[in-house]
Amino acid sequence: xxxxxxxxxxxxxxxxxxxxxxxxxxxxxxxxxxxxxxxxxxxxxxxxxxxxxxxxxxxxxxxxxxxxxxxxxxxxxxxxxxxxxxxxxxxxxxxxxxxxxxxxxxxxxxxxxxxxxxxxxxxxxxxxxxxxxxxxxxxxxxxxxxxxxxxxxxxxxxxxxxxxxxxxxxxxxxxxxxxxxxxxxxxxxxxxxxxxxx
Numbered sequence: 001x002x003x004x005x006x007x008x009x010x011x012x013x014x015x016x017x018x019x020x021x022x023x024x025x026x027x028x029x030x031x032x033x034x035x036x037x038x039x040x041x042x043x044x045x046x047x048x049x050x051x052x053x054x055x056x057x058x059x060x061x062x063x064x065x066x067x068x069x070x071x072x073x074x075x076x077x078x079x080x081x082x083x084x085x086x087x088x089x090x091x092x093x094x095x096x097x098x099x100x101x102x103x104x105x106x107x108x109x110x111x112x113x114x115x116x117x118x119x120x121x122x123x124x125x126x127x128x129x130x131x132x133x134x135x136x137x138x139x140x141x142x143x144x145x146x147x148x149x150x151x152x153x154x155x156x157x158x159x160x161x162x163x164x165x166x167x168x169x170x171x172x173x174x175x176x177x178x179x180x181x182x183x184x185x186x187x188x189x190x191x192x193x194x195x196x197x198x
Contacts, residue, residue: 019120022127023111026150031109035176036061038169042071045164058166060177068180075183084184086191093184095195107142108152115142126153 030036040057058070069076075086078098085094106114115131118141122128124149133140139157147153155167187193 008182019117019127020112021127022120022146023129023144026110026144026152027111027145029150029151030174033174034063035174036108037173037175037177039171041168041170043166043168044159045166047162047164060180062176062180066180069178070181075181076178077182077184080198086183086188091191093187093191093193095184095193095197097197107144107155 035058038057038059040059041054042057043052043054045052047117055071055073059067061067065078067076067078073088075088077084077086081098083096083098085096086092087094111131114137115133118130118132120127122130127146129144129146129147131142133142138160141157143154143156144152145154145156151169153169153171155169157165159165160184184193
């Protein structure tokens with residue numbers, strides 16, 4: 001899935017309420033946008049095999065509840081409470097309910113509903129936030145690196161398989177994506193749909 005989020009030396013780790021203010025400024029910047037488009041580099045490190053896979057990723061979020069994720073291996077489309085995952089390797093499209101996935105707005109815009117700040121550091125104008133999930137929240141821990149102009153630079157988390165995922169944002173546009181690949185409506189030849197919502 002989204003197998004995709006840095007290890008910075010922490011200058012100081014604090015639970016000062018100022019961290020909430022800084023993260024809220026970042027959230028306000030993104031929530032005021034009509035959409036978010038990111039080009040990212042995803043690095044997934046498997047501690048079990050001591051291997052790291054790095055791939056390019058495209059991401060788009062159109063308010064209020066639509067997102068699209070594309071990597072060389074898969075494409076994911078989320079609309080309201082439903083997600084479609086197209087696996088290029090398996091030539092299938094799985095239809096799922098969103099509760100199995102973390103929605104982008106949960107990590108960025110509505111972070112305070114799912115996470116508490118465990119600590120943050122400031123170094124050379126870059127803020128790094130360590131977030132701890134509320135009971136039952138996945139991922140349980142999250143690290144966000146945010147620039148002084150409230151842009152997210154990196155997202156780090158551990159996925160459900162225990163892999164370390166780092167997403168490094170290479171470019172950003174705060175605009176609606178004009179066209180998303182609605183692959184669930186135009187199923188590519190040779191692919192089958194598997195409905196896991198029933």
